[in-house]
Amino acid sequence: MLSTYQYPKFDYVRPPELSGVGKKRYPVVVVGAGPVGLAAAIELAQSGVPVVLLDDDDTVSVGSRGVCYAKRTLEVLDRLGLGEPCMDKGVSWNVGRTFFREQEVYNFNLLPQPDHKRPGMINLQQYYLEEFEVKRAQELPKLDLRFKNKVLSVTPEGDGATLQVETPDGVYTLETDWLVVADGARSGIRRLMNLDIEGKIFKDRFLIADVVMKADFPHERWFWFDPPFHPGQSVLLHRQADNVYRIDFQ
Numbered sequence: 439m440l441s442t443y444q445y446p447k448f449d450y451v452r453p454p455e456l457s458g459v460g461k462k463r464y465p466v467v468v469v470g471a472g473p474v475g476l477a478a479a480i481e482l483a484q485s486g487v488p489v490v491l492l493d494d495d496d497t498v499s500v501g502s503r504g505v506c507y508a509k510r511t512l513e514v515l516d517r518l519g520l521g522e523p524c525m526d527k528g529v530s531w532n533v534g535r536t537f538f539r540e541q542e543v544y545n546f547n548l549l550p551q552p553d554h555k556r557p558g559m560i561n562l563q564q565y566y567l568e569e570f571e572v573k574r575a576q577e578l579p580k581l582d583l584r585f586k587n588k589v590l591s592v593t594p595e596g597d598g599a600t601l602q603v604e605t606p607d608g609v610y611t612l613e614t615d616w617l618v619v620a621d622g623a624r625s626g627i628r629r630l631m632n633l634d635i636e637g638k639i640f641k642d643r644f645l646i647a648d649v650v651m652k653a654d655f656p657h658e659r660w661f662w663f664d665p666p667f668h669p670g671q672s673v674l675l676h677r678q679a680d681n682v683y684r685i686d687f688q
């Protein structure tokens with residue numbers, strides 16, 4: 439429950455396959471309507487490729503998650519038709535300040551030149567990004583976005599894969615030439631297929647707090663090492679939309 443944001447509830451629609459009228463094979467199926475799966479599906483549909491996007495949930499991500507979007511990401515969001523809503527809602531910033539204890543020891547400006555189309559960064563709660571992506575996805579005729587559709591199994595077969603998909607009305611089968619797996623960091627599908635994830639895990643733990651506060655702070659990122667209010671640790675402060683300040687305590 440947030441005082442500044444009402445979680446949307448997206449409609450579930452009975453898939454045509456359950457009535458025996460759906461096309462059974464698609465060029466591309468994307469699993470997971472988080473920021474990554476939505477972006478991939480929008481990109482494909484905009485390029486003329488018919489795509490089915492399946493998600494087991496019917497809302498956006500809950501809680502405080504992704505915050506900052508850099509210039510290159512803003513360019514990609516522009517290409518997806520999402521630059522304007524994200525800019526309008528997000529908090530633009532270019533200056534970051536680093537403090538050791540109570541003293542500023544470093545600062546940077548991500549956009550020292552004037553007249554760029556986009557700022558160095560915007561801060562925007564992930565649930566807003568996903569809401570804008572869903573709205574964009576629903577405008578595209580080649581994109582079939584299905585909520586409350588959970589992929590139960592994936593069987594690679596010849597030049598494609600067969601999926602079992604569970605809905606409130608029962609289970610159906612889909613075949614696809616290509617499968618984009620975007621079901622998150624703890625991907626159940628990767629586990630089902632015995633696929634590992636390559637990369638490094640950042641072991642630190644953080645306490646994340648979103649504080650609604652009317653304050654006259656500049657639109658800047660502040661980063662403290664060993665501050666008096668959290669000795670021996672680091673703290674990060676970002677201003678987000680709706681006067682929500684995100685504080686990450688190491």
Ligand SMILES: Cc1cc2nc3c(=O)[nH]c(=O)nc-3n(C[C@H](O)[C@H](O)[C@H](O)COP(=O)(O)OP(=O)(O)OC[C@H]3O[C@@H](n4cnc5c(N)ncnc54)[C@H](O)[C@@H]3O)c2cc1C
Pocket residue numbers: 469470471472473474475492493494495499502503504505506564587588589590620621622623626627646
């Ligand atoms: C507490 C927290 C704080 C974070 N803070 C930051 C931050 O400050 N900055 C930052 O950049 N990132 C942050 N992240 C990470 C960021 O949220 C993720 O990188 C991002 O959500 C990944 O997007 P995604 O689309 O890959 O996966 P997800 O957002 O996880 O989306 C996966 C989707 O797939 C669906 N799904 C899963 N299994 C199935 C299935 N079998 N069938 C159908 N659908 C399925 C899920 O319901 C979900 O909608 C944070 C994450 C957390 C948890």
